[in-house]
Amino acid sequence: MHIPVLLNKTIELLDIQPNDVVVDGTLGFGGHTSEMLKKLGAQGVLIGLDIDQAALKYCETLFKDQKNVFLFHKSYTQIKEVLETLKIAKVSKILLDLGLSSYQLDSETRGFSFQKEASLDMRMDDSKKGLTAKEIINQYSEADLERVFREYGELYNCQKFVGNIVHMRKKALIMNTTELVDIIKKSFYFRNKRRVYIKTCAQVFQALRIEVNQEFENIKQFLDQVLDLWMPQGRLAILTFHSLEDKLVKKFIREYEKKGLIKRVNKKVEQTTYADAKKNVRARSAKLRVVERI
Ligand SMILES: C[S@@+](CC[C@H](N)C(=O)[O-])C[C@H]1O[C@@H](n2cnc3c(N)ncnc32)[C@H](O)[C@@H]1O
Numbered sequence: 001m002h003i004p005v006l007l008n009k010t011i012e013l014l015d016i017q018p019n020d021v022v023v024d025g026t027l028g029f030g031g032h033t034s035e036m037l038k039k040l041g042a043q044g045v046l047i048g049l050d051i052d053q054a055a056l057k058y059c060e061t062l063f064k065d066q067k068n069v070f071l072f073h074k075s076y077t078q079i080k081e082v083l084e085t086l087k088i089a090k091v092s093k094i095l096l097d098l099g100l101s102s103y104q105l106d107s108e109t110r111g112f113s114f115q116k117e118a119s120l121d122m123r124m125d126d127s128k129k130g131l132t133a134k135e136i137i138n139q140y141s142e143a144d145l146e147r148v149f150r151e152y153g154e155l156y157n158c159q160k161f162v163g164n165i166v167h168m169r170k171k172a173l174i175m176n177t178t179e180l181v182d183i184i185k186k187s188f189y190f191r192n193k194r195r196v197y198i199k200t201c202a203q204v205f206q207a208l209r210i211e212v213n214q215e216f217e218n219i220k221q222f223l224d225q226v227l228d229l230w231m232p233q234g235r236l237a238i239l240t241f242h243s244l245e246d247k248l249v250k251k252f253i254r255e256y257e258k259k260g261l262i263k264r265v266n267k268k269v270e271q272t273t274y275a276d277a278k279k280n281v282r283a284r285s286a287k288l289r290v291v292e293r294i
Pocket of ligand 1: 002003005030031032100124292
């Protein structure tokens with residue numbers, strides 16, 4: 001269903017102890033959580049959060065017999081509120097494994113994949129009425145569309161593509177992934193290379209997903225509050241899959257390292273091996289950074 005990325009390295013660097021209070025802010029299908037639970041004793045606590053109801057339901061069944069597991073349908077940006085509910089002031093270990101689960105990517109209905117015909121939705125929180133990719137494509141101004149594709153998709157030559165979107169949506173609303181893929185095909189030159197075509201589609205879909213779910217804003221919000229919720233000698237592990245995500249994490253580490261509030265656990269960023277990346281394409285761009293609270 002979902003192969004956890006850099007699983008052993010993450011667990012090793014988090015150094016889970018039996019009485020730890022752990023937050024897995026991106027529960028997914030419980031891959032990392034299951035391993036962390038093996039190291040926790042009866043006095044340890046695990047708090048799991050996810051905004052995807054399907055992931056949460058799956059984990060509720062998976063961990064139903066574990067008395068020390070507390071699961072919430074909440075964003076990791078709401079970590080403070082969750083800890084207040086549980087009357088916990090500070091936690092010792094935190095994990096964020098950002099991005100999409102394979103289950104979400106492979107969904108036939110949620111519009112995350114350019115290879116599956118589905119409505120342009122892309123909300124990770126499927127219970128919400130928030131912004132959808134369809135609204136972005138059909139309502140954003142030309143300048144805003146360019147910003148999204150350039151900043152989040154790293155598509156620096158997207159003017160023709162955006163022009164074509166605006167032209168097509170005047171005739172009829174762009175409703176599904178196939179219609180968007182048709183516009184991509186008309187807008188970029190792939191040099192007859194399937195690899196280039198796939199990369200371009202992935203960049204377009206990634207940019208929309210990041211905007212729909214406000215992914216970078218969420219990371220910033222989380223990093224702004226995490227120092228107050230995290231006890232000395234506690235560790236924070238963040239797995240990123242996008243260069244801008246990693247940049248935000250690096251900036252946070254540099255700033256608070258200078259202030260003497262945190263130190264790096266891994267001096268060199270951890271990345272997947274060639275063999276692992278071959279087994280799990282999603283893992284290719286993964287970067288793991290772990291820091292300790294001083
Ligand atoms: C890469 S998956 C995590 C996989 C998990 N570590 C595992 O091994 O199964 C990322 C998960 O984070 C969730 N997610 C994304 N943004 C979130 C947010 N702001 N708050 C909570 N969960 C979020 C997604 O719904 C998805 O299930």
